[in-house]
Amino acid sequence: GQQLNQSPQSMFIQEGEDVSMNCTSSSIFNTWLWYKQDPGEGPVLLIALYKAGELTSNGRLTAQFGITRKDSFLNISASIPSDVGIYFCAGRPGNQFYFGTGTSLTVIP
């Protein structure tokens, strides 16, 4: 199926730094979701967004539903080693879900 454009593909950062990643689509979405996947496990839902402009936080994570409804951003503040993993965005223009290609995050202690 269709995939969203997610960037960056990978990130290597120092512990304590902030992280930003984003997803864009060619069509308007009515839902944006952000997941984290640890190696050998299924994705875990981090944040769900339902309205354009919505800004939602979950601890050190903050995600925003873009005003154009074609993009979303995820920020992680003050990264720690356990933030390591692959982050996926997902969105729905209708009933079907589409997934981003993933951002691999490595945090260097």
Add this chain to the structure above:
Amino acid sequence: GAVVSQHPSWVICKSGTSVKIECRSLDFQATTMFWYRQFPKQSLMLMATSNEGSKATYEQGVEKDKFLINHASLTLSTLTVTSAHPEDSSFYICSATLRTGNEQFFGPGTRLTVL
């Protein structure tokens, strides 16, 4: 809430055998479940959408006779990989949506290795 389990978590089988993977929604009823396949360091590839009581909808390129999906109840969907071959080795993940359908909740995945 919204917990999805998968069983088994890993399986090794001989080429030519069939393997069944179960996906259960533990604390909610899931009218729709999804089956994904994931290769190392890649994104999730949707294989099929499973609706309770009806035939699954397969994505283009996914052989429905090879990957049999049964969604017999609102809390259980099964994926059977028939006559498995080494190229079927992969990480298979299921997910389920609540009745609102706004979010997908994923199982922990099943690692299949076909010798």
